[in-house]
Amino acid sequence: MSTDLATLVTSLAQRARAASLVLATIPRARKDDALEKLADLIDASHFELLEANQRDLLSPEAGALTAAARERLTLNESKLRHLARSVREVIALPDPVGTVLEEFTRPNGLRIRKLRVPIGVIGIIYEARPNVTVDCAILCLKSGNASILRGGKECFHTNMALGALIQQALHAAGLPADAVQLVPTTDRAALTTLLKLDTLIHCIIPRGGESLIRYVVENSTIPVIKHYTGVCFVYLDAAADAAMAEAITVNAKASRPSVCNAAEQLLVHRAAAERLLPGVARALTAQKVQLRCDAASAALLDRAGIASTPAATADYTAEFLDYIIAVRIVDSLDAAIATINRDGSSHSDAIVTADEAAARRFLAEVDSATVYWNASTRFTDGFEFGFGAEIGISTERLHARGPMGLPELCSYKYVIEGNGQVRG
Amino acid sequence: MSTDLATLVTSLAQRARAASLVLATIPRARKDDALEKLADLIDASHFELLEANQRDLLSPEAGALTAAARERLTLNESKLRHLARSVREVIALPDPVGTVLEEFTRPNGLRIRKLRVPIGVIGIIYEARPNVTVDCAILCLKSGNASILRGGKECFHTNMALGALIQQALHAAGLPADAVQLVPTTDRAALTTLLKLDTLIHCIIPRGGESLIRYVVENSTIPVIKHYTGVCFVYLDAAADAAMAEAITVNAKASRPSVCNAAEQLLVHRAAAERLLPGVARALTAQKVQLRCDAASAALLDRAGIASTPAATADYTAEFLDYIIAVRIVDSLDAAIATINRDGSSHSDAIVTADEAAARRFLAEVDSATVYWNASTRFTDGFEFGFGAEIGISTERLHARGPMGLPELCSYKYVIEGNGQVRG
Known part of the structure; x- marks a missing residue:
């Protein structure tokens, strides 16, 4: 790559780092003021x-997009009003910075406090949707982090226009x-240069398809928080209530198939398959x-006069994001748990059962970010948890797992006050 | 590399993953039982x-070691008794798994609990000290994690012998x-193969020199928790008490120069340099x-008849780990904070001052894992914080920052109980 490009990206990251040190200690009111100004600027800049x-x-890149991707890229008056509203919603969220997470005094008199602080500089690597630019910028700002945003090329001009408004709002607020x-x-x-600047950038969050995320993970020396796929399971236990099994399965699969918390696979306990599967299958079809x-399951459905498609092996680990569900019959609760831990993506998995002992085992032993008993996997979402806007849903085990809101965009530091203590 | 080696490492990681699922839900007593058996086995296996x-x-690798490294590699009866004692100390620590971190009920009746759970499989990559093998294995075990240990080649036979005892203890405890x-x-x-097994291993912790850590970061697609260096600062503010300045600086630098929380640099406010520096310098020399x-500072010390060495530029960012300290005079509190944020390693930094306003600014604006007011940087340590044994001190911003004990070897999961809720 050219030296110019490396210089450009490094200088950008250095300026972000310097800004992050300012942002880390400013009071909430000034961050909220910048957000208010941004919302107003968006309202005033539709044209x-x-x-x-x-x-x-009109660019050649956009010409190659699918209809769905083109629709996501396209802004209109209604989407812009919604964008400004989402900025105002973040103003209302509490500032996570400064929260005392722990506080204690040691026998030697040292007073130790563990305080929530911003992470520092966060890089967001994402694909075509322009609202991501604003969403990420405002969540990072509210949590006291500087951000470096790198969107998709199809959205370049829209992103640069939004970025200019954001910088205008920051400037107007004295930030x-x-x-x-x-x-x-x-x-x-x-991008490749950016991903190596590990002394200036503290965290990378890729948002997009699996190949983008894989590229980031393989090329970054900066810690990455990611979520590859949501291969979520619904397991109908031997003691599942039939009406609940049907309602939860249909909601988990069909209420919005394109999202990561939608179910991709249904497991049914053999002892309940005759009783439950035909009804659930009819509701799904x-x-x-x-x-x-x-x-x-195919044989059972066939006997009940319900059409099905034979599953290929790949279907058992697939994230369809579509009106498709894999179906398997399992011999036991143990088999269900083992199947989910082997073939799932540790995102969101549900058991439907009236048997509390079975539910307790499922909740403890299924190794996923969110586990449900008698509820739809679709609830894995920052708003549904009452956390407000989220920057993503993490399937990491480190730092953040599950919905990632403002507190998860923070680190902590230990602040220690003494009166001359030295170590013996 | 040979297919055999890849198969070997992959099989090892698969077995670790399977074991981690068992370990994740067993009660504390069974983990403590295995630890007790391990301590007994160490006591019984000195020969x-x-x-x-x-x-x-006697190996060629050991022949090339420095005297200090050879001393660290060498076991004796006293070190082995200490090793068994360190295992028993971990038995006494509370089990971090299962702690309810948050608990609330949503308006729709969903009961959401955020529970502490093990991370899963942790890979530890380390250098020559054999006690690290036992320390890491027992901390991972106590926190419900499976571990894969890869020590240095100088220590291979000792490590394999310790590993055999650990496995014997696990087996005897029914784990x-x-x-x-x-x-x-x-x-x-x-190692290179291991670092790519990101579907089986959830976290890598390198413990060793900077080149080992850099190798791991550059080759791993698994998240890494690391600590490169401890370039810690002591800043003597204009309002520092002279006796306290001397005691804290000497303790921070000279009580144990080889460790990461030892001070490497002294900053002195210009207004207090004449008053403070000669005394502190005499105490250090x-x-x-x-x-x-x-x-x-050299000119000032020269006038006071105290010898010093001119600093090279590299000294201002150096981790000496030795009886050496860099000394600079700064014009202001702002300059001290900016210097530390630019040249330090965000590990542990201290201000000595009687001026509370200056201290508050330092504690807030110095962007380090631990910041001290009127106390030595040497307190950054799991035992000193009252946390018990630590697996390391993290200079990361994600997941764990500062001393990393048993809770920091854990992740969390959301456990959600409903009665048929579906998302609208």
């Missing part, structure tokens, strides 16, 4: 934003404009869900 | 362990022996500490 968006929509910066090039080499069945 | 250690000491495994080869290719001074 400029739609114009920039048009440039993206360093460098606290939110967009990488001003779509050159892949700039009524929602146009295709059933990809193992031999046992 | 075998010293024999294995002799094989290492899976695969819960603690040593990589049975010192081939670097095995009395401890055989070499002073590497900037021009201003």
